[in-house]
Amino acid sequence: MQATEAEIRELYERYGPVLFHRCRQILRNDEDANDAVQETFAKVLRKWDEFRGQSSPLTWMYRISTNHCLNQVRNRTGREQKRVQHKDAIVGEGFTRPDTGRWETADTVRTLLADCDDETRLIVTCLFYDDMTREETARLVGISVPTLRKRLNAFLDKARKRVEDGGLPAGALALLLVVLL
Amino acid sequence: MNPLFHENDGSRPSRLDLARQLTAELPREDSEFLAAFEAEIAESAKALEPFDWEILTSAAERTVEEPRVEQEAPREGAPWWKAWWLVPALMACLLLILVVPGVIDQYAGVKGDQVDIDFMVLVDGEPRPGLDGATLAEGDRLQFSYYAPGLSDVVLLSIDGEGTLSIYYPASGDLPHAVTPGERHFLEGSIRLDGAAGPEVFVAVFGAGSVAEAVELVEEAYAAGSHEAVQALEDQPGVATIRIEKSP
Numbered sequence: 001m002q003a004t005e006a007e008i009r010e011l012y013e014r015y016g017p018v019l020f021h022r023c024r025q026i027l028r029n030d031e032d033a034n035d036a037v038q039e040t041f042a043k044v045l046r047k048w049d050e051f052r053g054q055s056s057p058l059t060w061m062y063r064i065s066t067n068h069c070l071n072q073v074r075n076r077t078g079r080e081q082k083r084v085q086h087k088d089a090i091v092g093e094g095f096t097r098p099d100t101g102r103w104e105t106a107d108t109v110r111t112l113l114a115d116c117d118d119e120t121r122l123i124v125t126c127l128f129y130d131d132m133t134r135e136e137t138a139r140l141v142g143i144s145v146p147t148l149r150k151r152l153n154a155f156l157d158k159a160r161k162r163v164e165d166g167g168l169p170a171g172a173l174a175l176l177l178v179v180l181l
Numbered sequence: 182m183n184p185l186f187h188e189n190d191g192s193r194p195s196r197l198d199l200a201r202q203l204t205a206e207l208p209r210e211d212s213e214f215l216a217a218f219e220a221e222i223a224e225s226a227k228a229l230e231p232f233d234w235e236i237l238t239s240a241a242e243r244t245v246e247e248p249r250v251e252q253e254a255p256r257e258g259a260p261w262w263k264a265w266w267l268v269p270a271l272m273a274c275l276l277l278i279l280v281v282p283g284v285i286d287q288y289a290g291v292k293g294d295q296v297d298i299d300f301m302v303l304v305d306g307e308p309r310p311g312l313d314g315a316t317l318a319e320g321d322r323l324q325f326s327y328y329a330p331g332l333s334d335v336v337l338l339s340i341d342g343e344g345t346l347s348i349y350y351p352a353s354g355d356l357p358h359a360v361t362p363g364e365r366h367f368l369e370g371s372i373r374l375d376g377a378a379g380p381e382v383f384v385a386v387f388g389a390g391s392v393a394e395a396v397e398l399v400e401e402a403y404a405a406g407s408h409e410a411v412q413a414l415e416d417q418p419g420v421a422t423i424r425i426e427k428s429p
Contacts, residue, residue: 020226029356043241062197131195136195
């Protein structure tokens, strides 16, 4: 069965703003966020029968849009690795005004997230951006809570190691996740 | 509790919960969390594109009906002037020649028109004001300041005497570096000059949508008219430039 224009329009008006906000927060770019919303609704159209069976259409669309956004972020990371960037040319804290080095920490967090597999990134995003509980996150990702715990612990071990190596100030990570995502 | 993170233990609504309340999937429970979230949504919704059935249906069909095209193995034996790519390549070159100056003129993706950048240079351990056009040497350190009324991010890049484009801010990623609008502020860190002799033009693009957009702007200008054309970008809204000379 095919969705009608009126049905999709109603869904767009109801869910579009919330989804757009979500995508915008991850992608930090209006154009990309609009693309992500469009892709999500395109998927609704293609999987109309599956979509109609969802008890929470928003949760279904959240998963689709988040995956799309995280793929975009991953692609960006790939692009940036190919581009010449001269971070090494920037030295010290500057000589006119000391700074906290916050942007360097942000880089470390980006690297940390970029190194994760897609599922772990989705888990981290749900837990620390969406402020979901472990149970909610496990439901959305489609895994059990013990599996989620295992994935999360592996991620946190890496983060702790970065803290111990001095690459990441303790306590800054949660804040920066919010800033970055 | 984990020392790094503060997970939601269920004592407060998650953002997904709040979103479900706003979309009437869950009963609405008025709270400060919901009010704040609703305000965020209302603000960002201004940038959401309006519903367009044609775009959505074509996006849905595109993914389903356009299978990935397998690349054909190159044919052997055909002379190069009969190559399939020759005509489109020539047309692309022609288009580039005709269109590039126009593209540069069209750049107007920023709001501010009174931005500027300045720099300090470290000489014998002492910071001194830098001068546009100053002659500097390898190893000199520059720290940039900016004035960006109403704009909150910048991409700072340069093109040196050898035509190499370097991006300094942001240090990585495609998102421009966040800056503080209003008063003059310094960028964090200082840039140590490398040994490429000749002119180097630093370009600050404020309010660019992405690093790629700023890079494209500078690369197109350089292709159209070398360092002078890059310097002339400062006539564009939201763009400021500084030129230095590097001694060999």
